[in-house]
Amino acid sequence: MLNISITKTTNPKAKPQDESKLGFGRIFTDHMFMMDYYDGAWHDARIVPFDYIPIHPASTVLHYGVEIFEGMKAYRNADGKIRMFRPIENARRMNNSAERLCLPEIPEEDFVQILDTLVELDKDWIPHSEGTSLYIRPFTYGNDEHLGVHPVKNATFCVILSPVGPYYAEGINPVKIAIESHDVRAVRGGTGYAKCGGNYAASLRAGDRAEKQGITQVLWLDGVERKYIEEVGSMNVMFMIDDEIITPELTGSVLPGITRKSCVELLKDKGYKVSERLISVDELITAAKEGRLQEAWGTGTAAVVSPIGWLYYEGCEYTMNGGKIGPVTQWLYDTLTAIQWGYAADTKHWCHEVCDE
Numbered sequence: 001m002l003n004i005s006i007t008k009t010t011n012p013k014a015k016p017q018d019e020s021k022l023g024f025g026r027i028f029t030d031h032m033f034m035m036d037y038y039d040g041a042w043h044d045a046r047i048v049p050f051d052y053i054p055i056h057p058a059s060t061v062l063h064y065g066v067e068i069f070e071g072m073k074a075y076r077n078a079d080g081k082i083r084m085f086r087p088i089e090n091a092r093r094m095n096n097s098a099e100r101l102c103l104p105e106i107p108e109e110d111f112v113q114i115l116d117t118l119v120e121l122d123k124d125w126i127p128h129s130e131g132t133s134l135y136i137r138p139f140t141y142g143n144d145e146h147l148g149v150h151p152v153k154n155a156t157f158c159v160i161l162s163p164v165g166p167y168y169a170e171g172i173n174p175v176k177i178a179i180e181s182h183d184v185r186a187v188r189g190g191t192g193y194a195k196c197g198g199n200y201a202a203s204l205r206a207g208d209r210a211e212k213q214g215i216t217q218v219l220w221l222d223g224v225e226r227k228y229i230e231e232v233g234s235m236n237v238m239f240m241i242d243d244e245i246i247t248p249e250l251t252g253s254v255l256p257g258i259t260r261k262s263c264v265e266l267l268k269d270k271g272y273k274v275s276e277r278l279i280s281v282d283e284l285i286t287a288a289k290e291g292r293l294q295e296a297w298g299t300g301t302a303a304v305v306s307p308i309g310w311l312y313y314e315g316c317e318y319t320m321n322g323g324k325i326g327p328v329t330q331w332l333y334d335t336l337t338a339i340q341w342g343y344a345a346d347t348k349h350w351c352h353e354v355c356d357e
C-alpha cells in the first residue's frame with residue numbers, strides 16, 4: 001500500500017449552493033493529490049490543500065507538452081455509498097498513455113488507492129442533484145528543468161476534483177456537430193489513442209471555428225485520407241444506420257473510451273447489432289441524405305451519452321430524429337446512468353465503492 005500523507009486545509013472553501021449552475025470543471029474542491037517521480041521511483045505521495053503549483057520556467061511540460069491525463073467520476077449512489085465507475089480501466093489507459101509519452105507509469109492499485117483517499121476526504125463536495133457528480137482529473141506531467149528533447153527523468157502526478165453538472169450547455173439536449181475537413185486531430189502512429197494534452201491542443205482551432213458558427217464541436221476525420229470518421233472533440237461517436245449501430249474501430253488514432261466500451265457492451269446485451277468498424281464520411285452522409293441515419297450520439301466520461309441532433313458537412317445541414325433525442329440514445333443514457341448512480345443493479349461489477357456518504 002502506498003503511504004499517503006494528508007495535510008488538511010485550514011481554510012475550507014464555501015461549497016456551491018446552486019447545483020444547477022455547476023457547469024463543467026470550473027470549481028475545485030479543498031484538496032489535491034501530488035507525488036513526484038525522480039531517481040526512477042515515485043516519492044512523497046501527499047494530499048495537500050488545493051493550490052497553485054510552482055513550476056520551473058524550463059519545465060518540459062511548458063515547452064514540449066509532455067502531459068497525460070484521465071477523466072473519471074465519483075457518484076453519490078441511491079444506497080448512500082459513494083462509487084467510481086471502472087477506475088481500473090482509467091488506471092490502465094493512463095499507463096498506456098504514459099508509455100506513449102515516455103512518462104512513468106503508476107501501479108494500478110496505487111492509482112485506485114490515491115483516488116479513493118482523495119475522494120473520501122473531499123466527499124462533502126460531491127453534489128446531490130440528479131445529473132451531477134464529482135469529476136476526477138488525474139494528470140502526469142514531465143518536469144525536467146532543462147530544454148533538451150528527451151524522455152523525462154522527473155515527473156509529477158497530480159489529482160484534482162471538481163463538482164460538475166453536464167459538460168455541454170445543452171445538457172441532455174441534442175448538440176450540433178460539424179464534420180471537419182481541414183484540420184486533423186491525430187494520425188496512426190501518433191498520439192491519438194493516448195489521452196495527452198497535445199491532442200486537445202491540436203483540436204482547438206477547428207473547435208473554435210465551429211463554435212463561432214453556433215456549432216458545439218467538430219467530428220474528426222482520419223488524418224491520412226480524411227475519409228473515415230474518428231471521434232468528436234471530447235467524446236467517441238456512435239451512429240445508427242439501418243438498425244446497425246456503428247462506432248469507429250480503434251485504429252490507433254481514436255481514443256479507447258471507457259464509456260464507449262461500456263456502451264458497446266450494454267447495446268450488445270440488449271440485442272442491438274453493434275459494429276466497431278471503419279465508417280467513411282461518404283457512407284454517413286449518403287445514409288443521412290437517404291433518411292437511413294436514424295440516430296447519432298457521443299459517449300464520454302464528461303459527455304456521458306450526448307445526442308447529436310444536427311450534422312454539418314460541406315455547407316449542408318443534416319437533421320437526425322427531427323433534432324430530438326432518439327429512443328436508443330435515451331435508453332442508453334438511462335441504462336448507463338442508472339448503473340453509475342446506483343439505481344440499477346451493477347451486474348457487471350463496474351462500480352467501485354469508495355466509502356459511505
Ligand code: COI
Nearest residue numbers: 071072234300301302303
Ligand atoms: C472526459 O470525458 O473525461 C474527457 O477527458 C474529455 C474532456 C473534457 C477533455
